[in-house]
Amino acid sequence: MPPTPFTPSSLRIPLKPKSIFWILFACCFLGWGSSSLLAQPEETAAETEQAPDEKEEQTETPEETDGEASSETTAEVESPSEPEPTTGPRELFELMGIDDSVWETFEDGQAIDAREQEAFLRTLYAVRRFKEKQIEAWTPEIFDAEALAENPTEQRGTLWPLVGRVSQTAATDIPPEFADRFSISKVFTSQMELANGQTALIYSLAIPKAWRTQTPVPPVEWQAKTTGFYLKQNSQGAPVFLAREFAWYPSGMLSFLSIDSAVFDQVRIGGQLSHRDADAFYALLQASSRARQGYLERMSEVVEDGPDFQLPHIRDWITLLWKIQRASKLETPSPARQIWNHLDEPMQAMIGGWEFGVVPPDENREAFLTALNEMLAAEDLYQPEAWKSVLYANIEKPQLALPMEDHALLRKWPDKLSPQEMRQFNRAMLEEAFPNQIARSREHSVFPLFFNPPQQQGRLFRIRGDARRAVKIFIDDPELEAKLGFDHYYELLVFTDDSQGRPIAVCVREIPEKMPQGEELHEQVDIPAFFLKIWQYRINAPADSKVAEGKNSQGRDLYNAPLLIGKEVIWTPRPSPAANPLYGYLAAGAFILTLIAICLGLARSARQDEAFERQTLSRQFELEEGVSLNEVVTETVDGPDFSHLEEADRLAEEGAEPPAPNTEEPEKNSTEETPEGESSKEESKNESNS
Incomplete structure (x- = not known):
């Protein structure tokens, strides 16, 4: 099936x-x-509802909870049923027990302290229970910083779109007594530089998994967006928001298509x-x-003028340069770090001072491609330790995720490769390391899909x-x-x-x-x-x-x-x-051959008919030896003979039966010799002689 x-x-x-x-x-x-689940007298009974899926997800292992954005932190919890449709987030918060007394707990101009911790976790727990369609309906199109600055107290709990660059992230473990009550084990803190230049502090239930493995984060690392619930202002005057999760766009083709990499x-x-x-x-x-x-189709086309790089061969300049720039700040072996190590000082200075998001001018790109083409001849560009995460799915049991033609080159690396093969091999390794940034110089292979x-x-x-x-x-x-x-x-x-x-x-x-x-x-x-x-x-x-x-x-x-x-x-x-x-x-x-075959068949049939006439029919009409045509007796009749009819009428008048028709086979030859015939023939001969 x-x-x-x-x-x-x-x-x-x-x-x-x-x-x-x-x-x-x-x-x-x-x-x-x-009393409610949180044992708070002012909370409504609606807060006692907890999604069944959350109960099951609490049994996840710590590795799954900390290593990825688990369902626990991103699951959408059903909001309590309201007798009447709510008109905004503040009303829904109030139905969940987050009323004015809770909002008054927060004080502007200071960080969240121990006195605000419980109210903070209660509010964050309620944030998770909003439906996605409610958040979309109540979020304005633009962020209004002036409205928050004019009356921050009245704006608590309102929704705002936040778009910018995330520069720092940190994870904070929740004390066990609160973690069990609110089903929250970690809270993530992120600093975002907004489009208006203002810095916002965002507490979220989840962050993309890639952000957790790359700290500290360079200031130009992540383009992100989220929807935040305004909470207060911290000691630096920065607005503080609560959020469920982030969408992030690390440049490249996926970002161009507005695909959230966090999904x-x-x-x-x-x-x-x-x-x-x-x-x-x-x-x-x-x-x-x-x-x-x-x-x-264009972005996945294979270029045939390799292995040397040309301008059209780089599909995504921003992501490629960003990866090299980031690798320059890390000591971890990687393909991008290998490229950085093989660049001269002027080129390193150019990439180090490059501004994220800006495509370099043509002369800088040409210079970079010249340096990249020189690297293709280097025997030490490829290093197994730097490429292990690219080529191997399991380091303990390595199995190369390479097309078969590249396996042959890898087995000959480095001593048995000719200069041309070395350039082809290094180009292939760079294509595997930067698949969406560098155009392929050979056909796509599905080998990596199965092995890595x-x-x-x-x-x-x-x-x-x-x-x-x-x-x-x-x-x-x-x-x-x-x-x-x-x-x-x-x-x-x-x-x-x-x-x-x-x-x-x-x-x-x-x-x-x-x-x-x-x-x-x-x-x-x-x-x-x-x-x-x-x-x-x-x-x-x-x-x-x-x-x-x-x-x-x-x-x-x-x-x-x-x-x-x-x-x-x-x-x-x-x-x-x-x-x-x-x-x-x-x-x-086929039609012509059929006509030819028919013509040949007709010609052969005609020849056979001629041969039949010549060999068979002609013998039937030949005269006997010694007999001339004058000797052949023929009887001629001037008209039809009706004498037998008169005989039939006479017999009918007499009442006699007419003679039966002669059914005997006629004589084959009128000249067949009989005793009477011989005598008549002799008499005719004598008469002719006389």
Whole structure:
């Protein structure tokens, strides 16, 4: 059977017995009129409701909670049901027990102290319970710093859009007594330089996973945005906000398409599709649909004038220079650090003083490419320690995620490579290290998708092969459909030359109008698409596919396939007889050969008839030897003979039966010799002699 399509219905979480228990418990708790979950007299009973999913997510291991933006910190908790629609965040806060007495706890002009800690955590807990559509509806389009400065007390709890550069982040552990009560184990503090030049302090429940592994952060590191609930002003006069999470755009192709890179934090590289993958899946699908026609195709084109670099070979200057600039401040081995080490001092000064977000002038880019081309001849540019995270998925059990042609060069590195091979090898290593910044000089390979998928997430690939499945998937969630702006997409299974019998799953927004759809196809396709994850699915494997990688909970075989998201399919239709002139030539040739065969057959038949007449029929009319034509007796009759009719009439008058017709075979030869015939012949001969 075909792999289960990724539809919104598969993302719905069923109500578990544990969830029912907590709902009944909350209802009984409200009915008894006891104190709230936080034991605060002023809080409403609505705050006792806690989403069942949160209870389950509290059992996550510390590694999952701290190492990634877990569901605990980003899950959307249902807000309490209101008797009447609320008109703003302050009203909803009040329904959650965050009333004026709580807001009055906060004092401007100072940092959050121990006296404000409990009110701070209560408010942050309530922030998590806002629905996404409520936040979008109540957030203004622009940030008004003057309104906050004029009356900060009245603005507490209001929503504001925050866009800028995050320069510093820090994580703070919550004391156990508060962590258990509020289901919050960590709070993240970030400094953001806003577009108006003002610095804001933001306390959030989550930050992108990449921010946690790269501290301290350079001031130009992360372009980010979030929606903040205004809380107070700190001792430096900077506004303090509460937020749920950040969206960040680290430049590059994904940022150009307005794809939030933080959505990948929730995606599990392996396993079946789940609700954790939904945000990233639909974000890539929606962003790809916004791309201009042919944009992804151009960005994934293979350049054939390598290995030396030229200006068109650099797809993303800003991200490439930013990575080299950042590596210059770190001692960790990396491909960007290797490039920095091979630059001369003037070029290092140019990159070190480069302003983030500004494309260098042509002369600086030409100078950088000259230096980069000189590096291609260096035997020490590639170092296994610097490239280990790029090429190996598991350092303990290294398995190279390289195309086969690069494996051959790597086995010869460094002593057995010719100068030209060394340049090709270094170019290939740089392409693997900067896949979205440097154009490829050879065909795309799907090898890295199977052997090192974590490093390929968000990378643009070119999938060329045989599509054996193409089906239309409808989105049956009206709310999601309204958010995305479309109600369907297409799912294809493609087998490439180097996938070794394993399918590549690609979901796209568009396919050509005349392209066939169905389960059993053989259509040549070419699809530029972004890699999302390794999809584990169940299917009746084709004869040339690999064996199953595992079993699901029902004991059925599971298979792994890379899942990619793209915009459109480049389809090569099978040639039709009308469109291919070769078929016309073949048909004309067959017609001519048929005519020739018919003519030859007729000529041969004519020759056989002549031979038959000459050898058979002519003998029947030959005269006997010694007999002339004068001797042949022929009887001539001037008219028809009706004498037999008179005899028949006479017999009828007499009442006699007419003679029966003569059915005997006529004599074969009128001149057949009989005794009477011989005598008559002799008499005729005598008469003629006399």
